[in-house]
Amino acid sequence: MEGVEWGRGRGQRGGGSSCGPRGNLITSSSAVSAHLVASIIVAVVEGRGLARGEVGMASIDLKNPEVVLSQFADNTTYAKVITKLKILTPLEIIMSNTACDTGSATKLFSLITENFKNVTFTTVQRKYFNETKGLEYIEQLCTSEFSTVLMEVQSKYYCLAAVAALLKYVEFIQNSVYAPKSLKVRFQGNNFVFTNSGFLHCYKFIMHQVLWHMYLIYLVRNKEFFFELISRFLDTEQLLSILVQIPKQDTVKAAESKITNLIYLKHTLELVDPLKAALKSCKTHLLKAYYSSLEDKRFGIILEKIKTVVNDDTRYAKGCLNMRTQKCYAVRPNINEFLDIARRTYTEIVDDIAGMITQLGEKYNLPLKMSFSSARGFFIQMNAECAALPNGQLPSDFTKITKMKNAYSFTSADLIKMNERCQESLREIYHMTYLIVCKLLSEIYEHIHCLYKLSDTVSMLDMLLSFAHACTLSDYVRPEFTDTLAIKQGWHPILEKISVEKPVSNNTYITEGSNFIIITGPNMSGKSTYLKQIALCQIMAQIGSYVPAEYSSFRIAEQIFTRIGMDDDIETNSSTFMKEMKEITYIIQNANDKSLIIIDELGRGTSTEEGIGICYSVCEYLLSLKAFTLFATHFLELCHIDALYPNVENSHFEVQHVRNSVGNKEKITYTYIISKGHTEEKNYGLKAAEVSSLPPSVILDAKEITTHIARQILQKQRTTPETLRQRAVYHLATRLVQTARNSRLDPDSLRIFLKGLKKKYEADCPVSGQAQTEDGQ
Numbered sequence: 001m002e003g004v005e006w007g008r009g010r011g012q013r014g015g016g017s018s019c020g021p022r023g024n025l026i027t028s029s030s031a032v033s034a035h036l037v038a039s040i041i042v043a044v045v046e047g048r049g050l051a052r053g054e055v056g057m058a059s060i061d062l063k064n065p066e067v068v069l070s071q072f073a074d075n076t077t078y079a080k081v082i083t084k085l086k087i088l089t090p091l092e093i094i095m096s097n098t099a100c101d102t103g104s105a106t107k108l109f110s111l112i113t114e115n116f117k118n119v120t121f122t123t124v125q126r127k128y129f130n131e132t133k134g135l136e137y138i139e140q141l142c143t144s145e146f147s148t149v150l151m152e153v154q155s156k157y158y159c160l161a162a163v164a165a166l167l168k169y170v171e172f173i174q175n176s177v178y179a180p181k182s183l184k185v186r187f188q189g190n191n192f193v194f195t196n197s198g199f200l201h202c203y204k205f206i207m208h209q210v211l212w213h214m215y216l217i218y219l220v221r222n223k224e225f226f227f228e229l230i231s232r233f234l235d236t237e238q239l240l241s242i243l244v245q246i247p248k249q250d251t252v253k254a255a256e257s258k259i260t261n262l263i264y265l266k267h268t269l270e271l272v273d274p275l276k277a278a279l280k281s282c283k284t285h286l287l288k289a290y291y292s293s294l295e296d297k298r299f300g301i302i303l304e305k306i307k308t309v310v311n312d313d314t315r316y317a318k319g320c321l322n323m324r325t326q327k328c329y330a331v332r333p334n335i336n337e338f339l340d341i342a343r344r345t346y347t348e349i350v351d352d353i354a355g356m357i358t359q360l361g362e363k364y365n366l367p368l369k370m371s372f373s374s375a376r377g378f379f380i381q382m383n384a385e386c387a388a389l390p391n392g393q394l395p396s397d398f399t400k401i402t403k404m405k406n407a408y409s410f411t412s413a414d415l416i417k418m419n420e421r422c423q424e425s426l427r428e429i430y431h432m433t434y435l436i437v438c439k440l441l442s443e444i445y446e447h448i449h450c451l452y453k454l455s456d457t458v459s460m461l462d463m464l465l466s467f468a469h470a471c472t473l474s475d476y477v478r479p480e481f482t483d484t485l486a487i488k489q490g491w492h493p494i495l496e497k498i499s500v501e502k503p504v505s506n507n508t509y510i511t512e513g514s515n516f517i518i519i520t521g522p523n524m525s526g527k528s529t530y531l532k533q534i535a536l537c538q539i540m541a542q543i544g545s546y547v548p549a550e551y552s553s554f555r556i557a558e559q560i561f562t563r564i565g566m567d568d569d570i571e572t573n574s575s576t577f578m579k580e581m582k583e584i585t586y587i588i589q590n591a592n593d594k595s596l597i598i599i600d601e602l603g604r605g606t607s608t609e610e611g612i613g614i615c616y617s618v619c620e621y622l623l624s625l626k627a628f629t630l631f632a633t634h635f636l637e638l639c640h641i642d643a644l645y646p647n648v649e650n651s652h653f654e655v656q657h658v659r660n661s662v663g664n665k666e667k668i669t670y671t672y673i674i675s676k677g678h679t680e681e682k683n684y685g686l687k688a689a690e691v692s693s694l695p696p697s698v699i700l701d702a703k704e705i706t707t708h709i710a711r712q713i714l715q716k717q718r719t720t721p722e723t724l725r726q727r728a729v730y731h732l733a734t735r736l737v738q739t740a741r742n743s744r745l746d747p748d749s750l751r752i753f754l755k756g757l758k759k760k761y762e763a764d765c766p767v768s769g770q771a772q773t774e775d776g777q
């Protein structure tokens with residue numbers, strides 16, 4: 001702890017007073033102990049320079065050593081940081097001294113101190129916000145049960161930097177260190193994944209806002225125009241991240257890529273004005289805010305600077321030759337006379353190539369054409385149908401001949417040499433252009449941060465337009481939010497786009513009383529597609545979109561966990577298995593009662609018995625939660641878990657068997673329809689084997705062994721009348737609780753509903769009459 005310097009004070013602004021190291025700190029730490037009613041300390045750090053706006057946070061609860069990391073990076077970052085801090089209600093906030101220095105205090109610092117006037121504020125030297133140390137801390141201190149957090153945070157530098165400063169500080173004030181593997185460490189993303197009760201309202205609020213805006217966009221009848229405009233934007237965020245990277249080596253490739261990106265930047269900035277004009281007349285707060293974010297002068301400043309160096313008509317062009325020409329002539333003439341000379345040479349070579357190909361055509365009386373590809377450079381093409389070749393052969397001058405459909409492609413020795421000269425002059429051009437571009441970029445860097453705003457605006461508009469499309473042009477429905485996941489005739493939105501016929505739609509019903517669905521069915525019957533469709537619908541609903549279904553209701557999921565099976569590969573089997581285990585551990589460590597969990601095949605990377613064992617115990621663990629879980633499996637033994645757990649439902653994908661008139665062989669046709677119960681298709685693996693070329697005697701043996709094992713297993717797992725009764729009682733109880741919670745029925749309708757429930761209960765449980773209510777309802 002030697003040499004550590006902290007500056008702290010109660011609601012202190014500026015925090016500039018860096019206290020002397022040890023003496024002051026001892027006094028301060030007793031102050032901390034005195035205020036342990038609130039027990040959370042938070043460290044906040046913001047990126048510098050171009051990374052301003054990226055914020056990492058780490059908090060620790062002194063009463064209950066749990067570390068929570070978060071990282072934010074977008075236009076609403078500051079709002080998210082403040083919201084998150086408000087939820088945490090910290091005892092103390094730590095920031096870097098560079099963020100708080102009087103005169104150069106950051107906007108984030110001002111916002112935090114304004115919003116948290118009564119919270120102790122401490123400044124720490126920037127050097128303690130060290131991401132490498134942060135990662136080391138987590139590796140050393142995180143308990144193995146939560147170690148999967150490393151997967152999530154290893155490249156999130158700002159939250160790692162924050163945790164380094166936080167833990168060093170806390171260890172210092174407490175005058176002790178945390179024991180290895182003693183801390184629970186979690187990463188909490190920035191998408192409103194808060195576990196407080198405000199969560200539901202938070203999402204609902206977003207939902208209404210978004211819906212409102214998308215209607216608006218649609219109603220202003222500018223949708224087509226917006227679509228056209230937005231589709232002209234390139235990936236602004238990616239562009240920004242590439243532009244700010246400085247290559248370690250000045251290779252031709254690096255030079256070419258920088259020039260390309262400068263052209264992309266110009267192209268993007270030239271779209272800002274049309275976008276502003278499109279947004280100008282919009283009346284909603286959100287779109288007005290985006291309009292004003294585009295009024296940022298820096299867009300104009302950057303574009304002007306670019307235009308002093310880059311030709312007005314240089315722009316992003318489709319096709320590699322077009323783009324090569326754009327790069328070659330990007331820089332204005334008379335900026336570097338050597339560049340002008342090199343470009344003249346390049347033009348002459350290209351003209352020579354064109355001339356040479358014309359001459360060759362005339363010489364052999366063939367319709368030759370000049371073509372270009374980035375792999376071959378310039379080459380010759382000829383339509384095979386338009387030319388009669390002597391002896392069906394091309395002249396011997398031509399080499400590397402290929403024929404695609406009706407076109408011959410080839411080159412010649414002279415053309416290869418000319419291509420080399422062309423490349424050489426291009427290298428010179430790119431090198432000189434690159435130097436000019438680097439100088440230009442160095443003048444632009446300080447303004448480039450505004451591109452974050454642009455990227456935010458474009459992506460938000462893109463999303464709203466997609467929502468507008470989903471709610472107007474397609475047959476999607478507006479989702480409801482309840483305590484049940486109920487989708488009537490839902491379909492996979494992407495399968496719909498890529499397949500010729502509309503996908504088969506299916507129902508989904510998951511509720512508190514039946515919150516664990518096991519899905520079985522033969523290979524290719526549609527299990528994975530169905531699971532992905534549910535996850536997609538849930539995400540679409542929660543981000544404010546309509547969903548592909550006739551009706552839909554969702555329970556807000558705090559997190560969605562998925563584990564989707566990978567294709568088997570014998571060589572990577574062990575690593576596939578380990579990956580599976582890591583993913584499932586992550587789910588087990590992080591899922592809670594409000595999660596949606598989707599597991600598509602588990603335990604395939606090991607022996608069947610172990611696979612079943614793993615699946616069984618994972619299911620039992622997940623069954624202890626109220627999370628909604630969908631679990632697809634080929635282990636049919638797992639279906640019998642419903643005998644022990646009444647909240648398990650079995651569903652399966654139906655298939656039909658058709659006898660082939662040729663050879664009278666049986667063929668499976670897929671219906672893609674999900675039904676209740678587990679699949680009756682017990683030996684579909686054997687059926688698949690029958691179709692393969694395995695010898696009939698082997699198949700026969702396999703069938704016998706399978707029947708024998710199956711009989712043994714079934715005997716042990718029979719459902720008894722008692723389990724059936726318990727199951728029916730459980731379902732009745734959960735339905736009654738749900739009814740009591742949600743019912744808005746008048747007394748008469750409620751009586752009818754309860755009578756219905758009673759009938760259903762009696763049907764499920766004919767042996768019992770004990771659960772009848774006293775008045776017979």
Ligand SMILES: Nc1ncnc2c1ncn2[C@@H]1O[C@H](COP(=O)(O)OP(=O)(O)OP(=O)(O)O)[C@@H](O)[C@H]1O
Pocket residue numbers: 502503504505521522523524525526527528529530672
């Ligand atoms: N609802 C549907 N409507 C139309 N086609 C579908 C539907 N569901 C699935 N399919 C088609 O069937 C193919 C196989 O589906 P999927 O991969 O979901 O099967 P699976 O049961 O998960 O198979 P496996 O057990 O081998 O992993 C898909 O690629 C898709 O083309």
